[in-house]
Amino acid sequence: MKTWTRRIGVWAACVVGALAVALTPARALADTIVLKDGTKIEGTITDEKPDFVWITVKIGELKKPRLVNRSEIKEIVRDKPADGGAETGSKPEAGAPAGGKDGEKAAPRIPEGATKVAVISQEEMVGPFMNADAFKYAVSLIPKDQKPDIIVMRINSGGGALIEVPKLMDLIQKDLKPEYRVVAWIESAISAAAMTAMNCEEIYMMKRGNLGGAVAFSMTGPGKAQAMKDEGLEMVLKLGEQIAKNGRYDPLVIRAMQEFMALSANIDEDGRVTWQNDENGQFLVNRKDRILTLNAENALKFKVSKGTADTLPELMTLMGVQEWVEVGKPADAHMVEFRDNVQKAQVELEAIQQKLNIVISAANATQTQKDRDGKFGEARRLIERMQSLVRRAPSLEVYSGLTPEQFRRMFDELERMRRGTGGGN
Amino acid sequence: MGHFASRGCAGRFAQRLLRDVTMNSTSILRRLGAVCALGLSVMAAPLLTPGAFAAENNAAKSQSAEAKAAASKEAPKTQDHLILSKNGGMVVKGQIVEETASSVTMMVEFPGMPAVKTTYQKSDIVEIKRDQPAEASASIAPKAADKDKKKDDPFKDKVAPTATAEDDAAKIMVVNLEGRLGWDYSVTPMVEVFEAVDKEFNDLDSSGNVRDEMRQKNIVVFKIKSETSPRQGFDGFFAAEKFAPVFEKQFEKGRRIVFWVEEALGGAGFLPMLSPESYWKSDGIVKGAGNDLDKFDLGDKMVNEKQISLRLGHAEGIPIKGGYGEVGVAVVRALARQSNWLVVRMEGGKPVVLEREPTKDDYAEHPNWIILKDNGQGQYKDKMKTEGNDQLELKAEWARNLGLSKGTCDTVEDLAFAFGVQRNWKEIEKPKAQEVLERRKEDVKRAFELINPRPTQEVDMGRLWRDLEEIRDGQTYEEQRRAQGRRIQTLQQIQGVMTKYKEIFDPEGQQVAQLSVRIEGIKQEMDLARKAFQRAQEGQR
Structure with missing residues (x-):
């Protein structure tokens, strides 16, 4: 629904925009820089560099050049003199969103030779929120003419479900890497999120970033947990080895995140880092009785990360990308909407399940078949509401067990209850 | 199904889990301030x-x-x-x-x-x-x-400010951050605080950034006397981490923000590290509140260590981002765990830290190692050099030595001097930003007085819950219907207050959802009663 509402909104915006253009009288050649705070600077762009744009603004008879950082720019709207009309096209700029707020405006024109970068956020719990299917679908939303050269996974997750890690690993390794340069840009990647990030050969950290803490465990009671052991642990350690191979990291690094293991490092005069499974190296990285989580500084020092960047322009500079343009906003917009849906659904589903029990109790307390049918009708609508929530948050099929089959069983059970205690129906 | 533990600030699953579970000679400092003043000249x-x-x-x-x-x-x-x-x-x-x-x-x-x-x-x-x-x-x-x-x-x-034209004088706005972090002040009012700061300084350019010429002159000083609940223990840190993006946005736009530490306990102790500029009062202190991470217990040593490790990963990011480097990280680690060491020697005025017990070789090489915090075990039990019970208590002198504090200042005049604005400054009286915080604090207090579900020693049960308890059904159907209607209305009022102050009372929205279940139960009761009443009426006819 929300998607449709948004599409209609975008369509309406296009119509309004076209009307506005049609009704605007012809005027002198002018470019407009729209800043992220909504400010518009109108003038003539005289020079463009990767980090900034010069625009000459006319104040009365005075012409004043002004420097605008690309990091502040939302979009640049250029007037084209060629056809004498006032064709307005939004062109994505380095550091600016490609397609406006929702990324669903007209396709941006991409400067020839510019590297196309799509930043796709991966946040919250691995599994329901940071989810391989949702990520794959998000990538598919990027228009072909905007196909990115680089996909940046911006990760902020405290971990989650172990079963999602192989799915994400396969997606990154088999689907994305052959097509794109895939980079993990980490605000926080803990546990399953760390395992996911380390499939990427290129990891960059934000200054507050962290990476590690990947002990697999299961809950054994309220406030009680148990680390995986025996065969389960073997399997998880093997997964870690495969991930280390994918990302070309020393397997000892991931292992020190997964279980108690001493880890120290040596850095030679050429800056090469070697690791050893004890506390005797040049630098003690992890004590034998602790679990490794790297911060931005030690991730960089020991070359697990390739650099530290808090902004996209900084990241691009570190990656050696001179001229770039941000594309693929629809992909990130999808991930944002998806997470929003999952969050709402999680809270609401729990409440609906309780309401369902209340309504069924009420049904059993009714005196007439008509009233009883009415109550079962209400119950049915609640289940339909649950179905609707899960449709918009499909990861919950797996992580809440609300599969189509489960819903069918619920409807059948409801019907059986309606008939079974109805007497004579 | 196996899980990777999820905490971070985002993992709902684990959040639920967690729920269960001076050269102090004034003259020397002033000399340092003078050096600083040269760099920040008017x-x-x-x-x-x-x-x-x-x-x-x-x-x-x-x-x-x-x-x-x-x-x-x-x-x-x-x-x-x-x-x-x-x-x-x-x-x-x-x-x-x-x-x-x-x-x-x-x-x-x-x-x-x-x-x-x-x-x-x-x-x-x-x-x-x-x-x-x-x-x-x-x-x-x-x-x-x-x-x-x-x-x-x-x-x-160094005297109090004399005068210059207002346009030219540096402006210092002192905003008191007092009370419980995440309760008495939280992210939403802090965003409003900065909006008030922008309005009062009136120094933004068309891009929303602080004008270059005002970046050093207009200074917001957050004076901290705050704590997180001892019940949260080290996890009070996460309350402080939520503030990081708010402050980072301000730094990005060029706002000069200074922390002035009086007392920062638990998670509040991390706030000063959000800014590269922090000053301490001479009796200023930062220390933990409640249990440190060594007390973390989920019944499995490796899972405990994982949980501790990821928390430290988050916490260490604050001093790194604030520019306090490995010394800041070492301080965070010492605050986090009783078993962690913090040992320091000064070399060329700069600290060199060890995070382990110094060996004989260490002492042979540099005899001036000072143990700021030992591991509290064996011979070190309760024998710390600093005060406290095997926990780090960071005071002004060592904060300064460790580079966490730029100087010790007891008055705004001291701060102005340290800022290098000397006499050419003025303090903004009764800043609007302070009013924002005070108003919000009062609003939250009143809200809690309405919806507190359980009486405590300090606060009675919320008025709305008391009202709910006092609603009597009455004898007739109409009286009962009205009573149920009032119950629904009261529960909806509670939902309204919870939604308004969601970030404090119900960040996940689960409380409101549970109230909606309760309302649904009443509605079902009303519906059954209505039907029974109608049948009775029909029977009488």
């Missing part, structure tokens, strides 16, 4: 007017007797002149008291007023003319003989 010439002087804050009233005495002295016979590149070659007159490769500091003289110490960058100076004949009207500046004296002890000049 560029423009002070345009002193009697009006501006009169309008200066009441700190002006507290001018030192010494300055007043100086003001009454005779004027020197010669003056130095600086011809500035700004303002059409403005000439500033007075006595040069200090000159470095990049700057000149002058006691600028104005007729009938005390001289104002001002530092100019040489890049702004076109010409320096020394020992020019003094103007007859000018000057209550110090005698020439004072000049050398002041070179020896520039801190003698």
Whole structure:
């Protein structure tokens, strides 16, 4: 629904925009820089560099050049003199969103030779929120003419479900890497999120970033947990080895995140880092009785990360990308909407399940078949509401067990209850 | 199904899980402040007017007797002149008291007023003319003989702000962060605080950034006397982490933010590290509140260590982002775990840290290692060098030594001096930002008085819950229906308050959802009662 509402909104915006253009009288050649705070600077762009744009603004008879950082720019709207009309096209700029707020405006024109970068956020719990299917679908939303050269996974997750890690690993390794340069840009990647990030050969950290803490465990009671052991642990350690191979990291690094293991490092005069499974190296990285989580500084020092960047322009500079343009906003917009849906659904589903029990109790307390049918009708609508929530948050099929089959069983059970205690129906 | 533990700030699953579960000699510091002052010099010439002087804050009233005495002295016979590149070659007159490769500091003289110490960058100076004949009207500046004296002890000049034109003076806004972090003040009001700061300073350009020339002059000082609940233990840190993006946004736009530490306990202790500029009161302290991470217990040592590790990963990011580097990280680790060491020696005025017990070899190489915090085990049990019970208590002197504090300041005047704005500043009285915080604090208090579900020693059960309990059904169907209606209405009021202050009372929205279940139950009861009543009525007919 929300998607449709948004599409209609975008369509309406296009119509309004076209009307506005049609009704605007012809005027002198002018470019407009729209800043992220909504400010518009109108003038003539005289020079463009990767980090900034010069625009000459006319104040009365005075012409004043002004420097605008690309990091502040939302979009640049250029007037084209060629056809004498006032064709307005939004062109994505380095550091600016490609397609406006929702990324669903007209396709941006991409400067020839510019590297196309799509930043796709991966946040919250691995599994329901940071989810391989949702990520794959998000990538598919990027228009072909905007196909990115680089996909940046911006990760902020405290971990989650172990079963999602192989799915994400396969997606990154088999689907994305052959097509794109895939980079993990980490605000926080803990546990399953760390395992996911380390499939990427290129990891960059934000200054507050962290990476590690990947002990697999299961809950054994309220406030009680148990680390995986025996065969389960073997399997998880093997997964870690495969991930280390994918990302070309020393397997000892991931292992020190997964279980108690001493880890120290040596850095030679050429800056090469070697690791050893004890506390005797040049630098003690992890004590034998602790679990490794790297911060931005030690991730960089020991070359697990390739650099530290808090902004996209900084990241691009570190990656050696001179001229770039941000594309693929629809992909990130999808991930944002998806997470929003999952969050709402999680809270609401729990409440609906309780309401369902209340309504069924009420049904059993009714005196007439008509009233009883009415109550079962209400119950049915609640289940339909649950179905609707899960449709918009499909990861919950797996992580809440609300599969189509489960819903069918619920409807059948409801019907059986309606008939079974109805007497004579 | 196996899980990777999820906490981070985002993992709902685990959130639920967690729920269950000075060279202190003042003069030395002031000397350091003076060095700092050179770097933060006020560029423009002070345009002193009697009006501006009169309008200066009441700190002006507290001018030192010494300055007043100086003001009454005779004027020197010669003056130095600086011809500035700004303002059409403005000439500033007075006595040069200090000159470095990049700057000149002058006691600028104005007729009938005390001289104002001002530092100019040489890049702004076109010409320096020394020992020019003094103007007859000018000057209550110090005698020439004072000049050398002041070179020896520039801190003698440290007095409350005298005056300059308001446009030119640095503005210091002190905002008190008091009470419980995440409760008495949280992210939403903090965003509003910065909106109020922007309005009051009125110094943003069209891009929403602080104008370049105002970035050093307009200073927000957050004075901290705050804590997180001891019940949260180290996890109080996460309350502070939520503030990080708010402050980072302000730094990005060029807002100068300073923390002034009086007392910061638990998670509040991380706030000062959000900014590269932090000053401490002489009795300032940062320490943990409640259990540290060594007390973390989920019944499995490896899972515990994982949980501790990821928390430290988050917490260490704060000093890294704030620019406190590995020393800041070591302090965080020492605050986090009783078993962690913090051992320091000073080398060339800078700290060198060890996070383990120093060995004999360490002492042989450098005998001046100081144990700020041991691991509290064996011979070290309760024998820390600092106070506390095997937990780090960081005080002003060591905060300064470790580079976490830029200086020790007990008054706003001290801060101004440390900022390098000396006399040319004013404190914003009753800042709107403070009002925002006070109002919000009061609103939250009133809200809690309405919806607190359980009475405590400090707070009664919320009025709305009491109202709910007091609703009686009555005898008739109509009375019962009205009673149920009132119950629904009261529960919806509680939902309304919870939604309004969601970030404090119900961040996940689960409380509101549970209330909706309860409302649904009442509605079902009402529906059944209505149907029964209708049937009874029909039967009577």
